[in-house]
Amino acid sequence: MKSLEVTLRALREDGRKALVPYFVAGATPDWIRHVEAAALGGADAIEIGIPFSDPMMDGVVIQEAGLRALQAGTTFESIGRELAAIDTDVPLIAMTYYNIFLHYGLARSAGRLREFGLSGAIVPDLSLEESDEWTTSCAEHDIATIFLVAPSTPVDRIRDVAKRSEGFLYASARMAVTGASTDEGEGARVVANVREASDLPVYVGIGITTPEQAAATAQVSDGVIVGSALVRAILDGASAHDVENFVRSFRDAIDAVFEA
């Protein structure tokens, strides 16, 4: 079992719901400070988005952040250099599109992720059927590959995906790309389907915008992922202190439900 999964399973054993914020690396000059602030605010794992020119699964907020990062000259290597300066025990997970790794070289990418201190990767356009080369490359570097399931995924396919996913299973709460949403979504139904198929921790993301939504989602899942709402705040000029408070507001809302 990959070390990321050991950590995240232990978290669940301890009765803690995972909070996983998402950042676009390089979107602002002080993004590393934001990542550290999120750890202080109570994040259990942190997604580091590596920007790609054509983010098919992302809505306007993350598109804009990615564009800013690319215009600032952000690359896989520059992200690695900046991550070397970070001081945190919170697991870091890369999120990017397959072409970034493919172009860099799959084995080389997996090795670099480990050297940069990352322990997992989410690659939303890498389908299960095309993933063998990548997961083989990850094996020797202890990089967990996290797969997604969606409201449209049939239960028998969830079983296949869950068998291959490591660390956790990313359950998409709605049929949508990343971005803010106000409705409840279908996270609970997707999680229920996953529970039938697997005992892997299951975290829900896509459209989780408020602490209240996060708290409600945490009641049915093992964790929640908060992306666009946080990235929006950062694009609007949030300081590291603001980011810490933002993450803590989600942490407190989630924990309040379980302490009550």
Add this chain to the structure above:
Amino acid sequence: MGAPDERGHFGDFGGRFVPEALMPACLELEGAFRDAWADPSFIDEYRTTLSQFVGRPTPVTPLPRLSEKLGLSLYAKREDLAHTGSHKINNVVGQTLLTRRMGKTRIIAETGAGQHGVATATGAARLGLACTVFMGEVDTVRQELNVFRMELLGARVVPVTSGSRTLKDAVNEAMREWVTCVSDTHYCIGSVMGPHPFPWMVREFQSIIGIEAAAQLDELGVGTPDLVVACVGGGSNAAGIFAGFANSDARLVGVEAAGGAAVASGSPGVLHGMRSMLLQDEFGQIEEAHSMSAGLDYPGIGPEHAYLADSGRAEYFAVGDEEVLDALSLLSEYEGIIPALETAHALAWITREVGARIPRGATVLLNLSGRGDKDVAQVRQLLKGPS
């Protein structure tokens, strides 16, 4: 040309690189297409529609004056005479019939020059399907009349303002939209690109071009041509005409725009659901294509073309804007046919290569993929300067 493997690979290319949310739709589509394409009643309706609505078969026209000037024996397959003015309608007829067969009520599409958008709006109107077309904002300006045509046909046109605001971004936006509405909506991809089964399915729906042309050349007593030449953006008209000659001795040539030459200047990568040849920088970021022709302004190429290039069965070359304008004028003046800018790329390569890559006296079949009406305003500006 054969079918891809069971996961949609043509050699090292193709496949299915899509978000999990779209996997069930891709699998459903593949099943529906396999089923329909083996069903005589579906094929009959497809063929009947092509005949009664599209006006097929389109003729093969000998080009005697241009042949004499160039020292070739030149023939044109007249997809410009198909309804809506290009080959795009062949694929749309197939996919709209398939949409109805799958019980879906809405269709979305991307478009570059607007030809696929107009064709999709046309096909949707004919079957009473709701239609939304995504078009890069840059292209909505370059091809504003096509925007109006789509609206006349009852479609909604959404200008795409992300990225380079051209065809590749229209594809991204259509994919994002498809995720949200996949249960009742079919994404009608306009070229031999995207995730499996699209590259294969679109080639099959376009193969009518090559099948007809081969038979027509036989009837004319020409037989197998020495070369078959077509322009390539994503590559659907080329795939369609190549399909009729892949098992012959004819050389197959695809002509890309110099600013969008994925085979000549690209490298393998993954974009828009497929592994193919792409224009990308040293970090794997996709580069913007640059062509005056909106239909060729695409940084990739269909995966089967990447495979045909790799295997050597087809050759791919690039031509620049200036040669293309000369070729457009030449065909207009010598044969009374104003071609689309896209099509003029194929002719530009032919005129350049006579006596070089094309032996003098060779028999050449040009796929005349579209008519130039949509480009006339732009060509006037390019030839005469701003009015």
